[in-house]
Amino acid sequence: MRxxxxxxxxxxxxxxxxxxxxxxxxxxxxxxxxDYQASALLMAIYFNDMDERETFDLTKAMLDSxxxxxxxxxxxxxxxKHSTGGVGDKTTxxxxxxxxxxxxxxxKMSGRGLGHTGGTIDKLESIPNFRTDINGRxxxxxxxxxxxxxxxxxxxxxxxxxxxYALRDVTETVDKICLIASSIMSKxxxxxxxxxxxxxxxxxxxxxxxxxxxxxxxxLMVKIGNSAGKKTKALITDMDIPLGNAIGNSLEVxxxxxxxxxxxxxDLEQVCIxxxxxxxxxxxxxxxxxxxxxxxxxVKDGSALEKLxxxxxxxxxxxxxxxxxxxxxxxxxxxQVKSPADGYVVKTDTEKIGVASVHLGAGRETKExxxxxxxxxxxxxxxxxxxxxxxxxxxxxxxxxxxxxxxEKELLCAFTFGSTSPEKRPHILASVE
Ligand code: URA
Numbered sequence: 001m002r003x004x005x006x007x008x009x010x011x012x013x014x015x016x017x018x019x020x021x022x023x024x025x026x027x028x029x030x031x032x033x034x035d036y037q038a039s040a041l042l043m044a045i046y047f048n049d050m051d052e053r054e055t056f057d058l059t060k061a062m063l064d065s066x067x068x069x070x071x072x073x074x075x076x077x078x079x080x081k082h083s084t085g086g087v088g089d090k091t092t093x094x095x096x097x098x099x100x101x102x103x104x105x106x107x108k109m110s111g112r113g114l115g116h117t118g119g120t121i122d123k124l125e126s127i128p129n130f131r132t133d134i135n136g137r138x139x140x141x142x143x144x145x146x147x148x149x150x151x152x153x154x155x156x157x158x159x160x161x162x163x164x165y166a167l168r169d170v171t172e173t174v175d176k177i178c179l180i181a182s183s184i185m186s187k188x189x190x191x192x193x194x195x196x197x198x199x200x201x202x203x204x205x206x207x208x209x210x211x212x213x214x215x216x217x218x219x220l221m222v223k224i225g226n227s228a229g230k231k232t233k234a235l236i237t238d239m240d241i242p243l244g245n246a247i248g249n250s251l252e253v254x255x256x257x258x259x260x261x262x263x264x265x266x267d268l269e270q271v272c273i274x275x276x277x278x279x280x281x282x283x284x285x286x287x288x289x290x291x292x293x294x295x296x297x298x299v300k301d302g303s304a305l306e307k308l309x310x311x312x313x314x315x316x317x318x319x320x321x322x323x324x325x326x327x328x329x330x331x332x333x334x335x336q337v338k339s340p341a342d343g344y345v346v347k348t349d350t351e352k353i354g355v356a357s358v359h360l361g362a363g364r365e366t367k368e369x370x371x372x373x374x375x376x377x378x379x380x381x382x383x384x385x386x387x388x389x390x391x392x393x394x395x396x397x398x399x400x401x402x403x404x405x406x407x408e409k410e411l412l413c414a415f416t417f418g419s420t421s422p423e424k425r426p427h428i429l430a431s432v433e
Contacts, residue, residue, distance in 0.1 A: 003033050003041070010044035018057040025061035025160045035167055042164070042173040050178040052220070058178070059224055062186035065160035069107075069192035074143050076105040077283040080193035081275060082184060084217070085117035087205040087354040088242035091272050092120045092150070093256035094264070097307040098276035100147035101298040102291075104283040107143045108150045109157070109191050113363045113371070114169070116205070116354030118252065121152045122363075126250035126328070126373035130317030146310045158186050175207045177217045185224040195282040196225045196232040199275060202429065203240025205350025211236070211429060218432040233278060233433040237271055238425050241383045242350050244268035248362035248376015248397065254325040260305040267427050273299075274428050331374040331397035335404045339387045341417040348383050352414035359407040360398040372399045377411070384421055 001023045010016060016024075024041060027033035050058065071078050081096065083089055096106050110120035110132075121132045132152040134142065142149035153162065161183050168174045168183075188196050198221055201207075202214035218234035225232025244265045246255035258264045259272060276298075277291035284291070298304040309319040321327045357363060361372035374397060381393040393415060396407050 003027060003037050007037065007041050007044060010041060010048055013048045015051055015054055021054065021057045022061045025058070025065055028163060029065050029160050038164065038167055039171045042168060042171055042179070045179065046173045046176050049176075052223070055178040055182055055220060056224060056227070059182040059186050059189070062158055062160040062164070062182060063189050066156040066158050066190065068190050069157070071107050071140075071143075071192040074105055074107065074140060076103070077195060078105045078107050078143075078193040079195045079197060079279045079283050080106070080108055080188055080191055081197045081199065081279055082188055083199040084180065084184065084201050084207060085114060086201040086239040086243060087117060087350050087357070088244045088247045088252065089118060089201070089239070090123060090244065090246070090252040090256045090268070091199060091275055093123060093253060093308065094259045094268065094272035095275035095279065096148055096150070097260060097311065098272065098295050098298045098304040099279035099283075100311075101303040101307040102276070102280050102294045104147070104279050105143055106148040106150075106279075107139065107191065107193060108148070109153055109187065110150050111153060115174075116351050116358060116363070118247070118249070118354075118357075118363065120150060122371055123249045123252050124150060124315075124317075126253055127312055127317040127321050130312060131315050134315060142314045146314045147307065148311045149315065150311070153187070157190050161186050177213060177220060180207065181217060181220045181224060185221050188225065189228050189230065194230060196230050197275065197278050197282060198222070198232065198234035200234050200236045201239035202236055203238055203350060204348070205242060205354055206239035215430065215432065218430075222432050231282060233282060233431065235274060235278065235428055236430040236432070238427050238429060239350060240425060241267070241348055242353055242379060243271060245379045245382070246376065247353065247357045247379070248360070249371060249373045250328040251374075251376040251378060251397070253321075254328060257305065257308070257322055257325050260299060260308060262299050270427050329374050331372070331399055333398050333401045333404060335396045335408060336392045337394045337396060337408050337411055339381070339389055339391045339393045339417065340412070341387070342389045343387065343417050343419045344421045345381050345383050345385050345387060345393070345415055346418035346420070346422045347416040349414040352410055353377065353379075356396075356407040356410040356414065359410060360396055360403050361400060375399060375403075377407075384424060386421070387417065
């Protein structure tokens with residue numbers, strides 16, 4: 001078999017066989033197939049797509065490219081939750097402790113920020129001494145004892161995805177349904193949980209801008225999970241507006257704690273309760289309304305907040321930061337961004353808001369960049385809010401005064417003002433199972 005024949009076949013619009021897909025993945029991981037050849041094949045896939053059978057075969061080949069975690073020795077049903085990525089998306093920090101407080105076991109591997117989207121691992125690392133390199137015995141022990149462990153992507157889990165993702169990121173081949181589905185599901189299946197809940201984001205801040213694309217992605221991932229014997233469900237949730245008001249790592253941890261105290265923004269609270277309720281439903285099989293009540297009760301009685309504090313402590317972090325979020329260092333510089341118009345915020349380009357937070361130091365422009373944990377944005381106005389000229393629409397935070405200018409420009413470009421209030425979009429748009 002030759003990789004050049006495989007590239008030509010896909011370039012000319014034909015489906016690849018399972019053997020050809022395995023040949024590509026195995027050769028690429030070993031370094032025998034070069035980045036420039038893999039890039040050409042990715043672009044051919046981008047334009048000519050993969051059918052369902054090819055996507056299943058790609059997922060399986062990536063899954064088989066590395067180790068698989070065996071969680072069978074941990075008692076109880078293990079549920080994994082995964083978001084396709086968004087701006088201000090701190091749902092894992094809220095929904096996982098709620099579900100764990102209700103008895104669900106969560107053994108979770110999370111990612112770092114990517115492009116304009118944030119990542120759970122970066123957010124957690126803003127808590128002093130929090131460790132995200134937990135593997136093997138220690139991982140099992142923490143899940144068994146506290147009910148949750150959240151770790152970073154370990155050494156040899158889906159190495160094919162790690163390499164391919166890095167290449168997709170720099171060849172503009174990320175936003176393709178077959179490639180996203182195989183990337184996410186190969187990792188989810190390798191992580192060994194019994195059930196999987198997917199949060200597929202759609203809107204201007206998501207990889208899937210269009211609802212129909214998000215639905216197709218959700219349906220494909222659910223099918224891959226279920227056919228691998230893991231009950232999988234997806235919620236399609238709104239990312240046309242940032243979730244909550246905080247964007248940036250420690251700012252988001254603070255907002256997550258507020259939400260676990262019952263004082264979070266309404267949109268974040270609603271999405272997190274729905275995610276947690278669905279995790280409880282997958283694990284325990286009761287009816288969804290009862291699971292929602294359990295989730296709300298875990299917030300009300302403080303058990304979900306205590307679960308987050310226990311998790312932070314078990315992973316080496318300082319739980320006092322959860323009990324008193326004023327301990328988080330504030331950024332040295334801040335700027336209030338003022339509205340240039342009277343009326344309503346009729347639209348936000350959420351990807352641009354994410355880019356503004358990256359300019360402030362909350363994300364990475366290159367893989368090597370260091371994150372400023374205190375950097376970010378607090379939104380004072382979101383889509384649908386009325387606003388007066390000169391009123392603050394957002395506060396920017398950075399450790400570098402010179403970063404504020406570019407971020408302010410980007411943020412102002414992200415807001416559209418008008419004279420009539422726009423129609424409200426629901427936060428949870430659909431579910432797929
Ligand atoms: N997240 C992933 O893990 N993979 C993708 O392709 C997109 C988002």
